[in-house]
Amino acid sequence: MTEQTAPKSPVTTEQFTDEIKEQLKYAQGVTVEQATDADIYVAASLAVRRHLVDSWATTQKDMVNGNTKAVGYLSAEFLMGKQLRNALLNLGMLNEFDDAVKALGHDPQLVVDSEYEPGLGNGGLGRLAACFIDSLASLGVPAFGYGIQYKYGIFKQEFDAEGKQVERPDYWLANEEPWGHIDYNRSQKVSFGGEVVEENGKKVWKPAWSVRAVPVDYMVPGYQSGRVNTLRLWSAKSYDEFDLLTFNKSDYLNAVKPQVEAENISKILYPEDSTPQGKQLRLEQQYFFVAASIHDAIRVFYPGQDKPDLTTFPNKITFQLNDTHPVIGIPELMRVLIDEYGYDWDTAWDITTKTFNYTCHTLLPEALEVWPARLIGELLPRHLEIINEINDHFLEELKGLTRDKERINRMRIVTEGNDPQVRMAYLATAGGSHVNGVAELHSQLLKDVTLRDFSDLFPKKFTNVTNGVTPRRFIRLANPRLSALITEGLGTDKWLSDLDLLQGLVPLADDPEFVKKFAEVKHANKVAFANFAKDRYGFEANPDTMFNTMVKRLHEYKRQSLKILALIARYAAIKNGTINVDDVLPRTVFFGAKAAPGYYMAKLTIQLINNVARVVNNDPDVKGKLAVHFPANYNVRLAQHLIPATELDEQISQAGKEASGTGNMKFALNGALTVGTLDGANVEIREKVGADNFFLFGLTVDEVEDLYEKGYDPAKYYEADPRLKMAIDMISAGTFSDGDRNTYAPLVADWLTKDYFMTLADFTAYADIQYQIEDLYRDQDAWNRKAILNVANTGYFSSDRSIEDYLERIWHTGPLA
Ligand code: CR1
Numbered sequence: 058m059t060e061q062t063a064p065k066s067p068v069t070t071e072q073f074t075d076e077i078k079e080q081l082k083y084a085q086g087v088t089v090e091q092a093t094d095a096d097i098y099v100a101a102s103l104a105v106r107r108h109l110v111d112s113w114a115t116t117q118k119d120m121v122n123g124n125t126k127a128v129g130y131l132s133a134e135f136l137m138g139k140q141l142r143n144a145l146l147n148l149g150m151l152n153e154f155d156d157a158v159k160a161l162g163h164d165p166q167l168v169v170d171s172e173y174e175p176g177l178g179n180g181g182l183g184r185l186a187a188c189f190i191d192s193l194a195s196l197g198v199p200a201f202g203y204g205i206q207y208k209y210g211i212f213k214q215e216f217d218a219e220g221k222q223v224e225r226p227d228y229w230l231a232n233e234e235p236w237g238h239i240d241y242n243r244s245q246k247v248s249f250g251g252e253v254v255e256e257n258g259k260k261v262w263k264p265a266w267s268v269r270a271v272p273v274d275y276m277v278p279g280y281q282s283g284r285v286n287t288l289r290l291w292s293a294k295s296y297d298e299f300d301l302l303t304f305n306k307s308d309y310l311n312a313v314k315p316q317v318e319a320e321n322i323s324k325i326l327y328p329e330d331s332t333p334q335g336k337q338l339r340l341e342q343q344y345f346f347v348a349a350s351i352h353d354a355i356r357v358f359y360p361g362q363d364k365p366d367l368t369t370f371p372n373k374i375t376f377q378l379n380d381t382h383p384v385i386g387i388p389e390l391m392r393v394l395i396d397e398y399g400y401d402w403d404t405a406w407d408i409t410t411k412t413f414n415y416t417c418h419t420l421l422p423e424a425l426e427v428w429p430a431r432l433i434g435e436l437l438p439r440h441l442e443i444i445n446e447i448n449d450h451f452l453e454e455l456k457g458l459t460r461d462k463e464r465i466n467r468m469r470i471v472t473e474g475n476d477p478q479v480r481m482a483y484l485a486t487a488g489g490s491h492v493n494g495v496a497e498l499h500s501q502l503l504k505d506v507t508l509r510d511f512s513d514l515f516p517k518k519f520t521n522v523t524n525g526v527t528p529r530r531f532i533r534l535a536n537p538r539l540s541a542l543i544t545e546g547l548g549t550d551k552w553l554s555d556l557d558l559l560q561g562l563v564p565l566a567d568d569p570e571f572v573k574k575f576a577e578v579k580h581a582n583k584v585a586f587a588n589f590a591k592d593r594y595g596f597e598a599n600p601d602t603m604f605n606t607m608v609k610r611l612h613e614y615k616r617q618s619l620k621i622l623a624l625i626a627r628y629a630a631i632k633n634g635t636i637n638v639d640d641v642l643p644r645t646v647f648f649g650a651k652a653a654p655g656y657y658m659a660k661l662t663i664q665l666i667n668n669v670a671r672v673v674n675n676d677p678d679v680k681g682k683l684a685v686h687f688p689a690n691y692n693v694r695l696a697q698h699l700i701p702a703t704e705l706d707e708q709i710s711q712a713g714k715e716a717s718g719t720g721n722m723k724f725a726l727n728g729a730l731t732v733g734t735l736d737g738a739n740v741e742i743r744e745k746v747g748a749d750n751f752f753l754f755g756l757t758v759d760e761v762e763d764l765y766e767k768g769y770d771p772a773k774y775y776e777a778d779p780r781l782k783m784a785i786d787m788i789s790a791g792t793f794s795d796g797d798r799n800t801y802a803p804l805v806a807d808w809l810t811k812d813y814f815m816t817l818a819d820f821t822a823y824a825d826i827q828y829q830i831e832d833l834y835r836d837q838d839a840w841n842r843k844a845i846l847n848v849a850n851t852g853y854f855s856s857d858r859s860i861e862d863y864l865e866r867i868w869h870t871g872p873l874a
Contacts, residue, residue, distance in 0.1 A: 060549035064149030064281055067108055070156040076104040077157055089161060095171040095232065097163050098141065101154060102172075102235035105144050109276045113285040119873045120199035121357060126372055126870035127199040128863075129354055130190060131347060131386060132379035134183025134326070135204050135288060137275075138693030139172045140236045142534055143191075147278035173229050174694050176210030177290070177326060180610040180651075181719050182418050184693065185495075186379055188527040188719075188856040194279030194286040195529070195554060196860055197872035201374075203350035205342060206237065206273045206290035209325045214651050214690040220667025224654050226325075237273040239292070243356070245270045245349040246296075249341065253439050260396065262439035268319040269294040270349035280529050281554050284873065291349045295319035329655060333432075340385070340428060340436055347386040351376075351393060367398055371411035375868045378415045378489065381426040381481035387413055387488035388443040396439070406450070414867050415485035415492050416522075418716050420502055421614065430477040444479055445471060451487050458514050468510045486511045486518065491867045495524045496717035496738040502758070520866045523741055524717040525856035528556050531723045536701035538578040539727060543848070546571060556855035559848060566845040569838075576841045579704065579728060586702035594688045598645050602684070603834055606699060606724070607707035608649035608691055611659040614714040617650060618804070619816045620707055621666055623824050624685065625784040625793075628669075631679050641682045642831040647699060649691030661804050663687075668793040696720075701727045704844070705830060708733035709823065711814040713758040715739075722854035728844040732826060734819070738854070745850045750843040752830055754822040761815060771812035774820060781820045785809070 068076065080100035081087050087096050120127050145151045155165040178184060186202065193200040212224035248264030255261070275288040295316040304312035321338065322345050328338045358373040359365035378384055387409060394405035419425065434441040448470040455465045466473075470483045486492050486508060494500030500521030504512040512519045533540045533553055544550040546565050552558040565571040583600035590598050598604075607620050624646060630636045648666050652659035670685035688695060706724035708715075708731055715737035725731060725742055732752040733739040743751040756764065775782055785805060787793070794800035808817060834840050852858075864871055 058548070059544055060551065062281065062549065062551050063553070064147065066149045066153045068150065068153060070153045070160065073104065073150065073153045074157040074160050076107070077101050077161065080104050092161070092163075093171075094163055094167045097158060097161060097168045098171040099233050099235050101158065101168065102141050102144075105141065105148065105150065105154075106235065106276065108148050108150075109144065109278055109285050112278070112283055113276050113287070116199065116284045116286060116873070117357075121360065123199075123873060124372075125199055125873050126868070127201065127358075127374045128193060128868055128870065129350065129374045129376045130186060130193075130200060130202045130379060131350060131376055131383035132183070132186040132202065132204050133343065133346070133382035134178030134379075135186045135190070135202055135290070136178030136180075136183035136693060137175050137187045137288075138184075138530065138697070139169070139174050140275075141172050142169055143530060144276075144278055146529060146534060147280050173232060173234075174692055175229050175234075176227050176692060177204070177207050179211055179327065181717070182380060185418075185524055185719055185856075188525065188530075189860060190277050190286060190288055191280075191527040191529060192525070192856040192860040194277045194284050195282050195527075196857060196864075197279060197282040197284045198860070198864065198870065199284075199873055200277075200286045201350075201354070202277065202286075202288035203346060203353075204288070204290050205323050205326075205346045206292045207323055207326045208292075208320075211326055211651065212654065216663075216667055216687075216689050220664045220671065222652055222660050222663045236275050237290070238275075239271060239273045241271055243272050243353070244294075245272075245291075245352045247345050247348045249344070249436055251438065253442060260439065260442065262392070262396065267296060268322060268345065269296055270345060272349075272353065282872075289350070289353065291323065291346045293319050293322035293345060331655060336429075336432060337436060340432060343382050344385050344389070344437060344440075347383045348389050351386060351390055355393075364398075367394060367400070367408060368404065370408055374412070375870065376413050377863070377868075378413060378485055380416065380418045381485060384415070384426075384481040384485045384488075385437070385440065387484055388437075388440040388447065391443050391447070392439055395443075402446070402450075406447075410488055410490060413485070413489035415482075415489045416495065417482060417492065417499075417503055417507070418495055420499065420507060420714055420716055422507070425507075426481040428479045428481065430471060430479055433479060444484065447484070447488065455514065464510050464513075468514075482508070483511070486515075490518065491520055492518050493520050493522045493867065494716065495522065496741060497521055497523060498713075498735075498740050498758070499716040499737060502713060522859055522862045522866065523738060523854075524719050524722070525854050525859035526719050526722045526726070527856045528553055528726065530697070531700070532726055535697035536582065536727050538581055539575075539701065539848070542571075542574055542578050545574075552852070554857070556852035556857065559852040560850070562845060562849035566842045566849065572838055572841050572845065575728065575845055576837060579702075579841070579844070582702040586698055589698050590686070590688065594686075596686050596688075598647075598684065598686060599643070599681070602643035602645045602681075603705060604647065604703050605644055605705040605707070606647045606649075606703040606729070607709075608647070608696065608699065609718075609720055611650035611652040611656075611662060613658055613662075614814045615710045616814060616816050616819075617648065617662055617666065618808070619709050619819060619823055620646075620648075621662070621669055622781065622784045622816070622820060623827065624673075624683075625669060625787055626780040626824060627827070628673055628676075628679060628683060629783045629787060630780065631682060632676070638678075638682065642834060643682050645684045645686065647703075648685070648687040649695060649699065650687075651691060658804065658807065661801065665788070665793060665801055665804065672793055696723070700724055700729070703727070703729045704834075704840075705729060706731045706733075708736070708739050709755070709819075710734060710736045711816075711819070712736045712756055712761050714814065722851065725847045725851040726854065728848045730830075730840070730843055730847060732823075732830060742851060742854070745853055746847050747850070750846050750850075752826050754826045755819040756815065764815065764818065769812070769815065769818070771815075771817040772809050774817035775809055778821045778824070780824055781817065 080103045158165045190202040215223045248267040250265030270291040277286040394400040587598045706729040717738040734755040
């Protein structure tokens, strides 16, 4: 008997069918006969939403009336993925949905497919935020996700005939969007510009212009907790929609100018910031959502109070700053407390530092935001004053802690000189209670390198919370076959809310019957992916080859180029007979990656991958042995299809550069083995699954540092390994550019002369470990045994565990009573 703890549907199939019909009729005005898949999708979503509303209301009521501190997760990104099936899972309505939709004459898959994925994030950071709000709700912790409802999400990626990335706008709101509830009655005014004047001895900010921040609320259902939290995404609207006078002078464009300017704030995710205007727009976005959120929290927790006692604010809500984007919230809360509510500096600082905490997500110094003080002064003059004052107070405090003047100088929040800069990571560290990294190694490097001075003087502020992923979306929804097998193996489905239970699968790795079933699941997933790929992208992937995947943002430090060089070397070896064709283990390699639109080297790498794929896939000499596919526009949906089908996952960043990684966790939990470096969360994954069940290669952090110090010469490695030389020479010779020798010259030149991320230094180890990988893969039982041990031992990487760590180490709160 299998214990079933999954939620039970609140409706029968018949009832749900009727509810869909009702929505079709009253909300959409179409008959059942007229309804398209997209209509059914909207109607079903609206019907599902209604089942969440009561819990949503009680959760909010209990949050405001109770004594449990809430969490406000401030994030510029929430990469939610599709909503419908997630809501159905949490309500226990997956089967009722399928049956109702069929009863209405539609294919459930096509209905689900008509949902357009909101791409309100770039990658790991945004997806982590989405996993975290899922876990907060599932643990019953009252929480708000606060962010921006960008009108255009991350660009839609296409490839042109030459294999280059082309970016298209992602107008995800072009169709009806049933999940967001726009609430004009709860809007906030957010102001910019102007000047600060003194009135009666008080500083008064006289802004020049304001926009209206209108909340769009998304319900965030918890799994089994009966709780529904809120993701509140702000949309920018103008207060002066339209200038009738100007319009009547036939100056139609200028008549809507204020509207356009205001709405630009929530127009796109990460506007290009190489121009001053672009920089300003980014700062506008950051201030916009953070200011609206802080005022919103005061409204929610002190309803109807003119003079609330805000010394209790840190007991009502704790704000987590997801990276540096929301850090302007620190001076904003200071301003609100001092200017709007009349608190003195010390009281305001005490409240502020107790309210905020900061998560750092990077090790690349260039990714820590620094704003020119001049820009802040123009856009937010009062905030610049406050930041300068914070800086002064902070320097005073440091003088009490150390006599080391150089150190004090290094720690300035605002730099000296005639173009002073504001270091947002330093402001966040000074202005909050805790700072955390996102994996053990990352948190250690933050303390030892990136924020060393701070950690020396404020050691207690620093802590670690290793990232995690939600098993609901990334196992249960993405991989129903494996989910069923896990439930069968454990005799319960409780693992979905207590992922450590996966440990119970360890003994089953030695049970031939279970191993066989596991192999069948993986194969079925591969077949399913091959069908999906054929249908959606038009390529054929052979499920009887090894599925080997590298999906993540394209960045030099992540080293897609290491993978592509090894792949070319392998291709060359087969072609020139260095390896006997019969000894080649058939492999299909999948890439998925978007490059930042202004990132030249990354875009060139994309072009190279596409052209290697073109050449390899069309070469009869390697047919059946090696294939490369690069489906465009990698997103959450594609992840949910590809991860369950993958057998070998690539996590091959240069050691010391990937803060954590979360893809690595999703793959291991879905039974892929990892080939990876000792970087980010790989280190912990390897510890959990055991060194024997992880393909480790490459330089360590210390070795990387040594090599930088000694002077790194990539050309030496090129000369030393003929496989590497061959691969680079083929690229130079134009093998992947129709004979043109210039196309990839910038990549080649960089590899041979700079290679900052030491791709060449790690090549030999990476190429060599492929033999081990292939030997193991030939013994399918041994491979699957290890894959099962990966699933069984990675329950730690549930985002539920991450949230529990945040609750204990940083937030000091818990579930609603
Ligand atoms: C890191 O690069 C990490 C995620 C989530 C990314 C990645 O290693 O898993 O954050 N950082 O913590 C990022 O996007 C802007 O910085």
